[in-house]
Amino acid sequence: MKTICLYFQVHQPFRFRRYRFFDIGNDHYYFDDYTNESILNKIAANCYLPANKLLLKLLTQHKGKFKVAFSITGVAMEQFKLYAPEVLDSFRALAATGQVEFLAETYAHSLVALKDEDAFRKQVTMHSDMVEELFGQKPLVFRNTELIYSDHIGDMVARMGFKAMLTEGAKHVLGWKSPNFLYCNAINPRLKVLLKNYKLSDDIAFRFGDKGWHEWPLTSNKFAGWLKDLDKKEEVVNLFMDYETFGEHQKKESGVFEFLEYLPAEILKHKSLKFGTPSEVAARLQVVAPVNVPNPISWADEERDLTAWLGNEMQQEAFDKLYAQLPKMNRCTDSRLLKDWNYLQCSDHFYYMCTKFFSDGDVHAYFNPYETPYEAFINYMNVLSDFAIRLNAAVPFSSEEKELANLSGILEERDQKIKKLEEELQKLRSRKRTNTSGKTSRSAGTASTAASTKGKKAQKSAAKTKSKK
Template sequence: MKTVCLYFQVHQPFRFRRYRFFDIGNDHYYFDDYTNESILNKIATNCYLPTNELLLRLIEKFKGKFKVSFSITGVAIEQFKLYAPEVLESFKKLADTGCVEFLGETYAHSLVALKDEAAFRQQVMSHSDLMEELFGKRPVVFRNTELIYSDQIGEMVARMGFKAMLTEGAKHVLGWKSPNFLYCNVLNPRLKVLLKNFKLSDDIAFRFGNKEWSEWPLTGSKFAGWIRQLDRKEEVVNLFLDYETFGEHQRKETGIFEFLEYLPAEILRYRSLKFGTPSEIAAELQVVAPVKVPNPVSWADEERDLTAWLGNEMQQEAFDKLYDLLPKMSRCTDSKLLQDWNYLQCSDHLYYMCTKFFSDGDVHAYFNPYETPYEAFINYMNVLSDFSLRLNAAVPSNSEQKELAGLTTILEEKDSKIKKLEEELNLIRSRKRKSKVKKDGVKKRKTTAKDVSASTSEKPESKAKKEVKPKKVNKVT
């Protein structure tokens, strides 16, 4: 019997606003709130809400036989809370069915596993805490950012206590081997490794709506038939997809929702096929062999390597400059700096700097807020420069930085005091103006009344003068 494992990635970064050189040291807010909110609401309307509703109906319809799994990044959860809480509620409803497994992730969807194990562990634990808080169960299966995996990363994940890990079934790693079996980490065999069947996964994720594709249109019946026709000895078919495949990458008009709606029935029609979650597969199946991955692989682009994020000098410089701050960040306790640090680590910022514009160009342009990779690099480095100044002020490492931090604090306190005094001064001036206007009004009213009184008293006197007649004089003869 073959087990079909449906896994979906859910992630959206906090995108930066246009942050200019002259903003450094003057403006510490980096994010484009309008863009972040509008994009998330658009995806929620097109993908998250309708697909979650459909999955819930399917789970209820098949009474536990249909199962799926998700990994949702911490920064995506934060955006749901800010912009679309109804999406988070819909995921909680899925969790309540008991047929949905939520996997471990890096909280910030970062590449920290390539740099520092302690920071990697901290971020993974933060994410696991969040998943347990929201969905009531701590993850036991791990999925690294963009399915990035190597023997060393797998060993680190095993030391954290995870039972299994997902990654790409890359051709240059497997060679003649099939991804449709359960493998294990070569350095720590206790960690089971589930490999993505990239051909069948990409048939849905990338080729589904392509009318030039020889297999178009793809139906649930046809797809289930392909799985059934696989070698009988193969035990698992791992379909790993971006969740945005439904309604975003593949628009509703392509028929993608109808495909998903009918797929479970078509698969369960065969007795030799069933659905399972990653933890169930790791517990039920036997490992056939260790998988050797000395150099990191990912599920991105045709190369299935790290060049989407670290393939040019700009990306490498930004990556190194970012993680040069790790020693200071380990001593930082400022909540705002820690939050911005998470958002700075999102791998998307490096992805926007990619200069691969050949077969994978359209993928890199998706939801990219920059016109060129160079613009993405300059904007990111400006933000990083300002963040470094704030970090140096909060966690000074030498006498000069301590002195500078002290002076900065003094200046900020003085600025605050000046602003407060200016506000008080403006208030006093405003009161004086109002008082003067009031006095002038009273004075004017008094003057007017006096003038009227004087004018009235003059009239009888003049009338009296007019009424005085000359005396009559008798003429003497």
Template sequence: MKTICLYFEIHQVVHLKRYRFFDIGTDHYYYDDFENERSVSDIAERSYMPALNTLLQMIRDNGNAFKVAFSLSGVGIEQLEMHAPQVLEKLQELNNTGCVEFLAEPYSHGLASLANEESFKLEVKRQAQKIKEYFGQTPKVLRNSSLIYSDDIGLLASQMGFKAMLTEGAKHVLGWKSPHYIYNCALAPKLKLLLRDIKLSDDISLRFNNSEWEGYPLFADTYMDEIAALPDEEQVIGIFMNLSALGIDQPLSSNILEFLKAFPACAKQRGMTFSTPSEICMKLKSISSLDVPDTLSWMDEERDVSTWLGNPMQREAFNKLYSVADRVRIARDPRINQDWDYLQASDNFRFMSTKPSRVGMDRGIYDGAFDAFTNYMNILGDFLNRVNSLYPADIDNEELNGLLTTIRNQGEEIEMKEKEVIRLQGKVDKLESEEDKLRLQVEKEVIGKAAPKNPSHNTPAKRTVKKKKKD
């Protein structure tokens, strides 16, 4: 029986402000708050809320017959917390249905998996904690930024305890193989791989509203007929896209949500189901390993990382940023860490791209790739100065790590002693309270012994009565 794995990514670009060379050293705030608030509010109104309301109604109308998966970058969650908390509330409402799975991904939606393993692991861990806080789920499946994957990244994910990863069903990797099976990592056989069907996903996210496309207009029954026509043994159909495809890339006026609403009924008529990534991994076994020695992604025709690292400007910015990855991780300065998350986001490097792309790109304030590079490098220059000013630059990472470990150990020891002092003080207070109670009890006993044994036999009233009887 065929099953459809429907997955949506939620991530928000953190827009950088215009930052001049002469701002370096004087201005340490890098963000366009007005544009961030405007863009998040706009996408929430035009895409996220209508799309999530539709998905919620689909679940209510179809019960366990319809299921969906999401992942949210930590940076995206932060932007929604500030500017569109109703989106997070709606996601929690969806989570309460029991038909939604949330996946892990890097906190920054960055490229740490290509540069620094420790930073990548820390980011994924932080994002997973955020998902746990909001939705009570501990992610079992990992989705790297833009589905970036290689054998080495798969091995790292397996070592982190994940059961599966999502990635692209790229033709240059699959060859004659189909993306409609479960595969496993070549270096970690226990890690299962769920692949994105490029055509079926892009028919919705890229081509749905294109009147010049040969498949236009696309109807739900036609779409499901195409899936049903696949060979019987091809059981897993991965349809992965950004949630913003519903309302932004494909406007609501195109009836994209009405198209989506018809999915459950059309699938049921053809004997197909919907499943979350974890359910698929539990039910189905891998048919073979998938060799991916070179990194792939879901971006552009090449399906590689050239979108972010394809020209010298991008590589220079990338190398300079990650040259301080260890120092940032070691230092653990809250303000530095937040800027580190935002500067890592892959969007910053994509804005520097000079390659033609089949997907339209809005560079925002930038006139072009070089303008994006110049602005980013000015900001990065100030950021690097701040990182290096935390501790003397002549201290290497290993020595710095040793010093900070000693400081943290001392801090932890002081904290433990403070807790012990509080515990002992509580014990003293308890003993003093018991002492006060005992003193009061002793005083009562002493007073009781000093009083007459039968005072009622000799009261004035008694004596008066006796005298009257004698009279």
């Protein structure tokens, strides 16, 4: 019997506003709140809320036979709290069914696994704690940012205590082997590895609405038939995709919600097929072989490597400069800096700098707030420069940095005093204008009264003169 493992990724970054060179050192707020809120509410209306409502209906209807898995990044959960708490409530409702597994990943959807193990561990722990707090589950399975995986990364994940990890079933890694089996890490065999069947996953995620595709239209009945007709020896089909596939990447008008609605019933019609979560797959199936991945792989583009994020000099410079701040961040206790540090690490910022075009160009342009990769790079480096100034002031290392930090403190204190004095001066000026205005009014009133009295005396004098005559 084949197990169908259906997994969805949920992530949205905090996007930066246009941060100019002249903002460095003067303005420490980096984020485009309007864009972030607008995009999240748009996706919530198009995808998260209707898709969660549909999944809740299907999970209830199929009574334990239909199961799915999610990983939701920490920064996405923060945005749900800020802009759309009803989305968070709908995910809690899914968790309450007992048929939905929530996976661990890096809190900031970052590339930190490529740089530092301790920082990687901290982010994963931070994310796992948040998942447990919100959904009542302690994650047992790990999904790294963008399915990035290597033997070394898998070994780190195993040493964190996870039972299994998800990654891409890349052709250049598997060769003749099928992704439809359970594998293990080549260094630490205790870690089970679930490989994405990218062809069948991409049929839904990328080709579903393409009228030029030779299999269009894709129906749930047809797709279930493809699953049934796979080699009987194969044991699992891992369908991994972005949750935004439903209603956002593939619009409602394409029929994607109807496809999802009827898919569980069509699959369960076949006795050779059933649904399972990643932890169930890892527990039930036997490992057939280790998967050897000496160099990191990912889901992205034709190459299935890291070039979408670190493929050009701009991306590499930004990445290296970001993590050059890590020694100081390890000593930082400032909550605002720690939060901005998480947001700076989002892999999306490096993705926006990608200079790939051709078949992958449209993918890289989706939800990209910048017109060019160079604009994305300059904006990011401006933000990072200001962040480094703040960090140096908070955690100075050298005597020069300490002196600069002291000078920054003196200047900031001076600016606050000047601001306070300006406010007091403004109050005094306002009070003086009020007093001057009052005196002027009283003087005018006195003059008017005197003139009136003088006029009345003149009138009485004229009347007396007239009567004598």
